[in-house]
Amino acid sequence: MPEIVRPTFLNLPEAKQARIIDAALEEFASKGYPQASLNVIVARSGIAKGSLYQYFTDKSGVFLYIFDFAISFVRRILVQVKESTLGEDFFTRLEKSLLAGVAFIKEHPRIYGIYLKILFDQQVPQRQELLRAVRQFSADYLQSLLRQGMARGELRPGLPQQTTTFLLDALLDRFLQAVSVPAFDVALGLDQATEEELGQRVRELVSVLRHGLADGDKPYE
Amino acid sequence: MPEIVRPTFLNLPEAKQARIIDAALEEFASKGYPQASLNVIVARSGIAKGSLYQYFTDKSGVFLYIFDFAISFVRRILVQVKESTLGEDFFTRLEKSLLAGVAFIKEHPRIYGIYLKILFDQQVPQRQELLRAVRQFSADYLQSLLRQGMARGELRPGLPQQTTTFLLDALLDRFLQAVSVPAFDVALGLDQATEEELGQRVRELVSVLRHGLADGDKPYE
Amino acid sequence: MPEIVRPTFLNLPEAKQARIIDAALEEFASKGYPQASLNVIVARSGIAKGSLYQYFTDKSGVFLYIFDFAISFVRRILVQVKESTLGEDFFTRLEKSLLAGVAFIKEHPRIYGIYLKILFDQQVPQRQELLRAVRQFSADYLQSLLRQGMARGELRPGLPQQTTTFLLDALLDRFLQAVSVPAFDVALGLDQATEEELGQRVRELVSVLRHGLADGDKPYE
Amino acid sequence: MPEIVRPTFLNLPEAKQARIIDAALEEFASKGYPQASLNVIVARSGIAKGSLYQYFTDKSGVFLYIFDFAISFVRRILVQVKESTLGEDFFTRLEKSLLAGVAFIKEHPRIYGIYLKILFDQQVPQRQELLRAVRQFSADYLQSLLRQGMARGELRPGLPQQTTTFLLDALLDRFLQAVSVPAFDVALGLDQATEEELGQRVRELVSVLRHGLADGDKPYE
DNA sequence: AATGAATGAGAATTCATTCAT
DNA sequence: GATGAATGAATTCTCATTCAT
Numbered sequence: 060m061p062e063i064v065r066p067t068f069l070n071l072p073e074a075k076q077a078r079i080i081d082a083a084l085e086e087f088a089s090k091g092y093p094q095a096s097l098n099v100i101v102a103r104s105g106i107a108k109g110s111l112y113q114y115f116t117d118k119s120g121v122f123l124y125i126f127d128f129a130i131s132f133v134r135r136i137l138v139q140v141k142e143s144t145l146g147e148d149f150f151t152r153l154e155k156s157l158l159a160g161v162a163f164i165k166e167h168p169r170i171y172g173i174y175l176k177i178l179f180d181q182q183v184p185q186r187q188e189l190l191r192a193v194r195q196f197s198a199d200y201l202q203s204l205l206r207q208g209m210a211r212g213e214l215r216p217g218l219p220q221q222t223t224t225f226l227l228d229a230l231l232d233r234f235l236q237a238v239s240v241p242a243f244d245v246a247l248g249l250d251q252a253t254e255e256e257l258g259q260r261v262r263e264l265v266s267v268l269r270h271g272l273a274d275g276d277k278p279y280e
Numbered sequence: 281m282p283e284i285v286r287p288t289f290l291n292l293p294e295a296k297q298a299r300i301i302d303a304a305l306e307e308f309a310s311k312g313y314p315q316a317s318l319n320v321i322v323a324r325s326g327i328a329k330g331s332l333y334q335y336f337t338d339k340s341g342v343f344l345y346i347f348d349f350a351i352s353f354v355r356r357i358l359v360q361v362k363e364s365t366l367g368e369d370f371f372t373r374l375e376k377s378l379l380a381g382v383a384f385i386k387e388h389p390r391i392y393g394i395y396l397k398i399l400f401d402q403q404v405p406q407r408q409e410l411l412r413a414v415r416q417f418s419a420d421y422l423q424s425l426l427r428q429g430m431a432r433g434e435l436r437p438g439l440p441q442q443t444t445t446f447l448l449d450a451l452l453d454r455f456l457q458a459v460s461v462p463a464f465d466v467a468l469g470l471d472q473a474t475e476e477e478l479g480q481r482v483r484e485l486v487s488v489l490r491h492g493l494a495d496g497d498k499p500y501e
Numbered sequence: 502m503p504e505i506v507r508p509t510f511l512n513l514p515e516a517k518q519a520r521i522i523d524a525a526l527e528e529f530a531s532k533g534y535p536q537a538s539l540n541v542i543v544a545r546s547g548i549a550k551g552s553l554y555q556y557f558t559d560k561s562g563v564f565l566y567i568f569d570f571a572i573s574f575v576r577r578i579l580v581q582v583k584e585s586t587l588g589e590d591f592f593t594r595l596e597k598s599l600l601a602g603v604a605f606i607k608e609h610p611r612i613y614g615i616y617l618k619i620l621f622d623q624q625v626p627q628r629q630e631l632l633r634a635v636r637q638f639s640a641d642y643l644q645s646l647l648r649q650g651m652a653r654g655e656l657r658p659g660l661p662q663q664t665t666t667f668l669l670d671a672l673l674d675r676f677l678q679a680v681s682v683p684a685f686d687v688a689l690g691l692d693q694a695t696e697e698e699l700g701q702r703v704r705e706l707v708s709v710l711r712h713g714l715a716d717g718d719k720p721y722e
Numbered sequence: 723m724p725e726i727v728r729p730t731f732l733n734l735p736e737a738k739q740a741r742i743i744d745a746a747l748e749e750f751a752s753k754g755y756p757q758a759s760l761n762v763i764v765a766r767s768g769i770a771k772g773s774l775y776q777y778f779t780d781k782s783g784v785f786l787y788i789f790d791f792a793i794s795f796v797r798r799i800l801v802q803v804k805e806s807t808l809g810e811d812f813f814t815r816l817e818k819s820l821l822a823g824v825a826f827i828k829e830h831p832r833i834y835g836i837y838l839k840i841l842f843d844q845q846v847p848q849r850q851e852l853l854r855a856v857r858q859f860s861a862d863y864l865q866s867l868l869r870q871g872m873a874r875g876e877l878r879p880g881l882p883q884q885t886t887t888f889l890l891d892a893l894l895d896r897f898l899q900a901v902s903v904p905a906f907d908v909a910l911g912l913d914q915a916t917e918e919e920l921g922q923r924v925r926e927l928v929s930v931l932r933h934g935l936a937d938g939d940k941p942y943e
Numbered sequence: 944a945a946t947g948a949a950t951g952a953g954a955a956t957t958c959a960t961t962c963a964t
Numbered sequence: 965g966a967t968g969a970a971t972g973a974a975t976t977c978t979c980a981t982t983c984a985t
Contacts, residue, residue: 067944091401093315097980107946109983118980179396179461181310190463198466215491221467222484228467229454230447237446240400242411245419246442246449263443270436270491288969318955328971330957335969339955509965533843535757539959549967551962560959592936621838621903623752632905640908656936663909664926665935670909671896672889679888682842684853687861688884688891705885713934714886715813715877730948760976770950775977777948 064124068114079104079114083125088172092122092183119184126177126189129170130196136163137200149208150265153227156204157261160235171239194228201227230264285345289335300325300335304346309393313343314403340405347398347410350391351417357384358421370429371486374448377425378482381456392460415449422448451489506566510556521546521556525567530614534564534625561626568619568631571612572638578605579642591650592707595669598646599703602677613681636670643669672706727787731777742767742777746788751835755785755846782847789840789852792833793859799826800863812871813928816890819867820924823898834902857891864890893927 068076082103086095097118101108115121140159144152164171174193177183202224208214237244244250247260289297303324307316318339322329336342361380365373385392395414398404423445429435458465465471468481510518524545528537539560543550557563582601586594606613616635619625644666650656679686686692689702731739745766749758760781764771778784803822807815827834837856840846865887871877900907907913910923 070944089402094403096978098978108948108981109946110944112981113944113946175400178400180312182315187463190461191466194464194466219484219488222481222488225454225458225465225467226451226485226488229450233446233450233454240411242408243415244446245412245415246446260443263440264447267440267443267447291969317953319953329955330971330973331969333956512965531844536845538957540957550960550969551967552965554960555965555967617842621841622754624757629905632903633908636906636908657933660935661926661930664923665930667896667900667907667909668893668927668930671892675888675892675896682853684850685857686888687854687857688888702885705882706889709882709886709889709934711934711936712878713930713932714881715932733948759974761974771976772950772952772978773948781976 063116063120065114065116068124071114075106079106079111080125080128083121084129084169084173087122087125088169088176091176091180093180095122097121123184126173129173130192132167132170133163134196137196141200141203148211149204149213150269152204152208153268154261154265156200157231157234157264158258160231161238161257164235164239168239171235175236175239197231198224198228201231226268230268234261234264284337284341286335286337289345292335296325296327300327300332301346301349304342305350305390305394308343308346309390309397312397312401313405314401316343318342343405347394350394351413353388353391354384355417358417362421362424369432370425370434371490373425373429374489375482375486377421378452378455378485379479381452382459382478385456385460389460392456396457396461418452419445419449422452447489451485455485505558505562507556507558510566513556517546517548521548521553522567522570525563526571526611526615529564529567530611530618533618533622535622537564539563564626568615571615572634574609574612575605576638579638583642583645590653591646591655592711594646594650595710596703596707598642599673599676599706600700602673603680603699606677606681610681613677617678617681639673640666640670643673668710672710676706726779726783728777728779731787734777738767738769742769742774743788743791746784747792747832747836750785750788751832751839754839754843756843758785760784785847789836792836793855795830795833796826797859800859804863804866811874812867812876813932815867815871816931817924817928819863820894820897820927821921823894824901824920827898827902831902834898838899838903860894861887861891864894889931893931897927 068079071079079100082100083095085103086100090096095118097111098108100121101111111121115124136159140156144155147155177186177189180186183189202220205214205218205220205224205227209216209218209220233243234249237247237249239250241250249257249260252260289300292300300321303321304316306324307321311317316339318332319329321342322332325332332342336345357380361377365376368376398407398410401407404410423441426435426439426441426444426448430437430439430441454464455470458468458470460471462471470478470481473481510521513521521542524542525537527545528542532538537560539553540550542563543553553563557566578601582598586597589597619628619631622628625631644662647656647660647662647666647669651658651660651662675685676691679689679691681692683692691699691702694702731742734742742763745763746758748766749763753759758781760774761771763784764774767774774784778787799822803819807818810818840849840852843849846852865883868877868881868883868886868890872879872881872883896906897912900910901912904913912920912923915923
């Protein structure tokens with residue numbers, strides 16, 4: 060009963076594994092699951108067609124492995140961001156999170172790309188679960204920020220947690236999309252903003268949000 | 281110089297046109313552009329393969345026609361909503377807009393589906409333009425609400441228009457996605473909410489937003 | 502028992518006939534019989550698809566009519582050339598014939614094109630007969646020149662008529678091909694020769710023919 | 723960067739290669755490039771449709787490979803003829819070349835057929851180059867005969883080389899065409915001539931060429 | 944373990960021809 | 965007499981997957 064990735068693949072020299080992962084990532088990220096071609100992946104990895112089927116059960120196996128690889132990657136980064144800003148106040152952390160997201164996308168466009176591709180594609184295997192995992196992931200992160208902020212009295216006391224989380228998640232997601240998909244952003248011109256302008260936009264956004272999330276600048280008690 | 285849709289198609293009996301549009305809409309909405317099959321469309325319409333090419337230039341012609349059809353549909357609805365709430369205050373209108381969106385999606389899931397599919401698919405013909413048109417459309421709508429609200433003093437004077445529009449747009453878009461794609465909504469359970477609960481959620485969301493957009497309940501002057 | 506062209510066509514206003522002939526000539530000349538598309542012809546003539554079938558039996562009917570039209574055209578020209586040079590000697594007439602051919606091709610490239618296309622295409626209807634008609638036509642013309650030349654004592658008495666006709670025909674045909682198909686002419690650069698150079702080449706060719714490759718059996722020194 | 727023929731094809735057992743080459747040659751020779759059907763070729767070779775695309779990039783790849791195959795074949799033969807007649811005089815060599823051509827055509831009608839098909843078909847891939855290669859080939863051959871003949875004093879000293887080559891090339895080409903396309907030959911009846919009659923015709927042709935149409939400028943009586 | 948040849952269903956598109964109006 | 969919608973077979977090409985070596 061072979062499972063997605065076969066031990067054969069894991070026994071491969073790391074360099075070879077890397078070549079295959081790289082080729083697959085590139086292909087899935089640029090074309091999406093159903094349009095990605097195993098032929099292309101095989102050609103770019105320099106391995107034989109048959110070999111791919113020694114390593115993975117089938118096309119969906121390759122995809123799921125790559126996706127999992129991508130997810131783990133993101134998770135690691137996010138944990139870092141969370142920890143490195145532990146001491147700061149909620150709004151600063153939110154701003155830093157947005158900017159960290161932008162930085163990540165610019166550095167790893169293919170990993171973000173693979174996420175974008177699966178968003179609305181019915182044919183992606185286990186899309187439901189993959190998607191939920193990612194969203195849950197993001198929601199957990201924001202909720203944790205939120206809780207700590209409330210605990211410290213940086214936020215309005217009556218604030219409904221889930222609804223606020225939803226709002227933050229929507230904002231974060233769309234902001235990143237706007238950065239990487241120009242057609243998405245008809246208002247802010249984020250795709251060609253300089254580092255500085257971007258920071259300015261982020262502060263403005265968070266500020267607008269803030270004056271609904273908290274009435275003043277002083278902590279509640 | 282045939283353009284996307286040929287006169288032939290427009291000369292067809294309406295019932296036949298409708299059958300073809302319906303089949304195409306279904307196919308594009310469920311599979312997205314590149315995965316949609318003209319074979320399936322003709323089979324479902326009960327027409328011959330060759331006939332489709334009498335009606336449209338090619339696959340992309342079929343798609344663009346269907347997309348245009350869908351857009352016009354949405355535009356009509358949106359104008360209605362805007363006009364039917366002219367007298368009401370900004371936040372009420374925002375709530376009604378969200379609910380109208382939800383109602384539309386439930387009634388025309390395929391039209392919304394076709395929009396979702398093109399969001400991130402590089403291969404969609406003229407995607408850039410189509411996407412921008414839709415986003416511009418939505419932004420214009422919200423901005424117009426916003427302006428009227430500000431003119432009436434229902435909103436905080438210092439509010440940056442573009443940034444706020446961006447925020448509203450993100451919220452609206454994600455809210456609708458959450459309603460139709462369960463995996464998107466890890467927090468609110470919108471997909472199986474009753475009418476009443478949905479109304480409750482909407483009010484909550486807008487309320488959270490409100491206390492950032494306006495400090496108090498009284499009009500500014 | 503409908504025959505190739507239907508009376509319907511001949512009853513058409515001349516201008517309409519001309520439009521159809523022109524469109525068909527263009528299409529057959531540029532693509533050859535099997536690749537020519539009735540769709541294109543119909544579109545370019547501005548007539549309805551069904552109408553073409555009121556005028557001609559089928560695709561081959563259209564072609565045969567056009568070809569016949571082309572042939573009659575050529576015949577008329579050739580008779581003119583023959584008559585207008587009646588008084589001159591054989592070699593002068595030969596030279597003039599070559600130059601007349603070049604002039605014709607330049608003025609009516611499509612008529613020559615349609616001839617070139619059918620030369621070796623098995624699928625052309627009645628190709629055998631059409632081709633033979635053209636060749637016979639050319640051979641007759643050259644043979645008549647030859648006979649008159651011999652009768653006037655301008656040529657060597659022992660000359661075998663048929664073989665010589667064959668030689669002349671080969672030369673004429675290839676010369677015209679070389680003028681219109683650059684790849685055909687690796688030696689003389691006929692396709693971009695000036696009027697003058699062309700005349701020079703023609704005289705040279707005829708001269709070589711006239712005097713032969715070797716005058717006697719003994720080696721030159 | 724796959725080139726026309728893939729290594730896959732060359733790794734095939736020779737018998738299989740031969741079957742495919744044979745089927746393709748037959749199809750291209752009988753229908754010409756644009757009308758040749760890959761369906762037919764695979765059916766006749768007894769291979770799967772997909773397999774052909776493992777061997778060649780596309781239709782034009784198949785064609786170019788076959789054409790190249792044919793050319794090499796001809797080249798080999800021609801070199802043989804040239805070398806085997808080194809000692810003989812120009813006119814004898816010319817006669818032998820004509821007869822060798824005829825023999826070749828009768829033995830390999832499809833190879834000659836494929837050449838005839840590309841002559842005037844605009845859609846043949848790289849037609850310009852292929853055609854020029856063949857013509858250059860033939861011209862080189864004849865020119866080499868010519869030079870050796872002149873060096874040995876077998877030909878008239880003043881003979882213009884290029885023009886004469888052109889004449890010889892035209893003659894050779896048309897002679898072979900007449901042998902294989904009956905409609906081409908309205909004078910000599912070459913297609914059903916016996917070996918002997920053919921020899922006779924060849925000698926006559928060469929003789930006319932040798933002595934020219936007229937010895938002097940003065941009328942004969 | 945690795946290879947790479949074989950497969951055939953399915954994709955988009957074109958076309959000559961028919962026939963009811 | 966004119967129209968133009970309808971047809972379906974044929975075209976080239978792609979792809980995931982299998983399996984003998």
